[in-house]
Amino acid sequence: MSQIIKAGLVGVTGYTGMELARLMIHHSSMELVRVTSRSEAGKKLADLYPFLNRLPLGELVITQPDAADLADCDVVFLAVPHKTAMEIAAELIEAGVKVVDLSADFRINDKATYEAWYQVEHTRADLLKEAVYGLPELYLDRIMGARLIANPGCYPTSSILGLAPALSAGLVETDNIVIDAKSGASGAGRGAKVGNLFCEVADSFKAYGLPTHRHTPEIEQEISKLAGTEITVSFNTHLLPIDRGILSTIYTRLKGEADLDAVHRTYTDFYADKPLVRVLPKGQLPETRFVRGTVFCDIGLVVDPRTNRLIILSAIDNLCRGASGQALMNANLICGLDIDEGLPMAPMMP
């Protein structure tokens, strides 16, 4: 019988940290042995999250984040804001610990682009080349050998997976892509802000962050690689009054004639051996509830002959596939486990 892999989690108080704790409960080959938080150190995890009462994980005591303390872990998840992650990531790697960084710090290959969009200095750009963008459907082999994973952003995950087959196959024009993305409120984080209060979010809907959401360069970097040409997208975000879920409606123009069968075949072929992306049968459209709590990305395809457009609908759970679930997929891979080990395959319905 193989040894249990020891995992650490830096930043347990946000929604991605909470989600990772949820997922680890059922993982039989990996165990969370250290969790850290600057503000909650000293508490047991169950004091912070009563849903962990009477579970072994609930007994774990939260500590201050410290690379030395985490050095006995096989893998560490960084669920902290950008800029906060870069230094501790470097320290951990030097200590021989594998790192899955959920922040944006190592996603952008180009230091200058990162600094322009995030408005902070990148002090560990030496690691940018080594970091692997953790989208397993695109980078499986590199991920399996990586020390440092740049876990993709939630919006980019849904956008890139939605566009990959069409761009790889050259089906659509590259200068006319619009991504209209909608996310549940957990994407806004767990900070105490008036704008995130129940009474401000419930029963309402709005766009935000237009037209310069920070996930734009991440999307452009990856879809440009897929298309083999520089792409500029119009990427726009909206806030849904739901806890979890992203639906991206992606508008493209077909180069050739509108043929749903052919497009659908391109997609099912592309994802044939990648079971965590589900290309829906023709005529079906994704709903965020069908992927809730899972790492599935559901893709629906619509071809509109009137406008010769291909409209791609791509749904994920922003906290699970869009953050902690994908982080666990990556951790599984770099630790030699099956990609889906310990991950829920069934959404909670309703």
Next chain:
Amino acid sequence: MSQIIKAGLVGVTGYTGMELARLMIHHSSMELVRVTSRSEAGKKLADLYPFLNRLPLGELVITQPDAADLADCDVVFLAVPHKTAMEIAAELIEAGVKVVDLSADFRINDKATYEAWYQVEHTRADLLKEAVYGLPELYLDRIMGARLIANPGCYPTSSILGLAPALSAGLVETDNIVIDAKSGASGAGRGAKVGNLFCEVADSFKAYGLPTHRHTPEIEQEISKLAGTEITVSFNTHLLPIDRGILSTIYTRLKGEADLDAVHRTYTDFYADKPLVRVLPKGQLPETRFVRGTVFCDIGLVVDPRTNRLIILSAIDNLCRGASGQALMNANLICGLDIDEGLPMAPMMP
């Protein structure tokens, strides 16, 4: 002191009928004197809608729909499905009653287009020429003299008001318009369907009806007139887990350079003397809650120099401005009252 205008309502059991009842309670110059329903005839209105208990309107007895009975009304609202409206509309007009038809039956100028999209025969096409499309910001004068108002659809109201200034001024390309629209669940009607249950709609989000929603020809007809050229749009709809509200995110490409100040001025000029459309200050974006229960259309403008796009955000309440509230605006106008008489100006917040 002027006489009270007598109004009738055909179809009181749906959400648009319910909304009209709500609005009429505070109207001091118009009174609902007849309400009809095939299924609920014989009941008092308060039996159907307990929120009308102890209000005079609650005592009104629901009758079977019958044009003769309604002939003593000054104006009649038709809140019934398409096809059901066309005959009774004609009968009422012949009886000298003014009609505000909330169905789609008289919105499409061209009989063949109507029949192609709605898949029913139009038996009263003789009235199509006379019917006035009831969007007061565009057709104020014609509405004031009309006998038959084709009350606009909810999605078209938000889309057309959002695009009108840009198209009238020739600011944007006409062959590259995408409307990504999102609506609250009341837009799906009050029919007892599994898909509309709380547990199927709450905590989820999806697209539906792509790419051939029936509001498409209505939008294309009106924006083509505004632009002076035939426009084909990509119009796509989504279901929000909220009761009320539509937000349309409209993607256009600027013909000239990206200049938010100039675009904003075009919009504020266009709506300068039309106080029920609110062009938001630069940098502000609309939220559906800010128009909830009102006839306001809130418009936010974003210019993206990276893609040279103008993104127009247009928010309305689908039941109020998108249906019954606009119907009352039209009824006010054809009866010689102020456009906003009896209409709430304040959304309920939160």
Next chain:
Amino acid sequence: MSQIIKAGLVGVTGYTGMELARLMIHHSSMELVRVTSRSEAGKKLADLYPFLNRLPLGELVITQPDAADLADCDVVFLAVPHKTAMEIAAELIEAGVKVVDLSADFRINDKATYEAWYQVEHTRADLLKEAVYGLPELYLDRIMGARLIANPGCYPTSSILGLAPALSAGLVETDNIVIDAKSGASGAGRGAKVGNLFCEVADSFKAYGLPTHRHTPEIEQEISKLAGTEITVSFNTHLLPIDRGILSTIYTRLKGEADLDAVHRTYTDFYADKPLVRVLPKGQLPETRFVRGTVFCDIGLVVDPRTNRLIILSAIDNLCRGASGQALMNANLICGLDIDEGLPMAPMMP
């Protein structure tokens, strides 16, 4: 034609302040001429609340709270926390301004009881005797002549109106009353706290504040007067994932035999000339949506012969009847207007 009454509002940034602004828009005899806020002074009201764009009220500039500035008002609403209200209330009264205080500061007749439950010193206890508890169904005459109104709490309003007829008529035992109350999230205020975030409140339900909610002594004070004997209640509160609305389920034991007809008659008689309390027909139960945005209190009655209990269901909108709407009822009364002037009678449905 009579002169417009000038009103001031101290504390415009919370939900009760926001609600009062909403209600004043349609009031034709009273006008909000001053609004104050420590944190937002200097802004126009529409900057704070975009829903007031293009409305005259939106142009009003927020000022620092100052009794001298408010002295030209006929009536001032205090929508500030307890303890903050007592001094400015006193100053305003001395300046000849009538005051409707939405805080708890003048609701408890007994200084010691107030201080024990609110854990602060009452520095203006000299005014406790003069302050009138602003529940118009009980104290109409005194309110009409008052200078200082202690506007009731939200939970007490629903509880006291629900119990008043039964206790006045001596129908139920006084030592066995349980109030199980549930409130929408706006009752928790607009403070930026993690516990009030959308993702913490939506899709969940909990009790809170048991068993010593501060509204307990207020309820006991008033129902003891009605019953003519000291009553101790079990009063318990829960948080609903809705914006607005309180439903109190009140459990009592009948002294005599279980006779719904007799109980119902007692209630309809008690509220016969009080149209803002609606005793529902036998067999109907209240729903918070039927009173949303209004000052109605809807009461449903259930008699259970198996346990000889009378169960009273009492629903209000916590922000409207439970706070700002009732404040406006009181302001109307002390200014000589009709109790319901300017108040919405129709809930927004759905």
Next chain:
Amino acid sequence: MSQIIKAGLVGVTGYTGMELARLMIHHSSMELVRVTSRSEAGKKLADLYPFLNRLPLGELVITQPDAADLADCDVVFLAVPHKTAMEIAAELIEAGVKVVDLSADFRINDKATYEAWYQVEHTRADLLKEAVYGLPELYLDRIMGARLIANPGCYPTSSILGLAPALSAGLVETDNIVIDAKSGASGAGRGAKVGNLFCEVADSFKAYGLPTHRHTPEIEQEISKLAGTEITVSFNTHLLPIDRGILSTIYTRLKGEADLDAVHRTYTDFYADKPLVRVLPKGQLPETRFVRGTVFCDIGLVVDPRTNRLIILSAIDNLCRGASGQALMNANLICGLDIDEGLPMAPMMP
């Protein structure tokens, strides 16, 4: 290696059927091999539930319910309405199949009581004596040897688990128990009714079914056994605008003095070796989200010295612990597996 247990499911189209499908996906010792539905027979399960796309369970073809077809199962779950279950349950038992009946048909020991409350004839009362009430915390040994499990109702599960320690220990008066229960909308089933539409349930709250909910005799039967005396309760139900979750607020009067420590000790002792009931630390109260999707029952305790009451807060997930999850606990037990095998221990948060 042990053989996989073969399970059948009669009635897959309701929410309890859907929930059982969700739970079975991760069960490594039991497999769903037959699912039936009168209305959907012939479809693959993934056609009905797109969330099962690309999962093996999604390929299962739905058949007509037929006892002969199900005879090769080791255990069959009946997720059908009361009255529909009784005959097929008997047929399956005669065929040697173990049955977990989620309907009410075998919960009430007394035929006459069943018939009085459910208003149908019980045609298989011969099995009432054999049927075991499937609440494992009370009947573990009997369940392990049973052929027929009467799976408890959702409300009774939360009420009985909440009251059991107090009644067993004789802590509270038995003639003054009030259960104020609130349930999420999935408890109302998946039938297409106007009252269950999103727009009728969202943003609202109401009581329903008072005072004669059919779960009353089930609760009274079980708590009377626990107390050793006949108990009549006041049991009352409310509809929450959430998908899942029940919170029962249970009011009792203490016989002795109010001593939270002693009460809490009684509860933790009672559930010491029953890890699926979590007695929360003193001062903590349950929230439905903390048990969402799990079989936990969370219990919070409040002692109020002012009224000498013990208030018990008991939270479960109505679909999981209140139906399908508990059914799976029972199936595990009658098949010789661990009680929690295959069951999720972590709620989805948020």
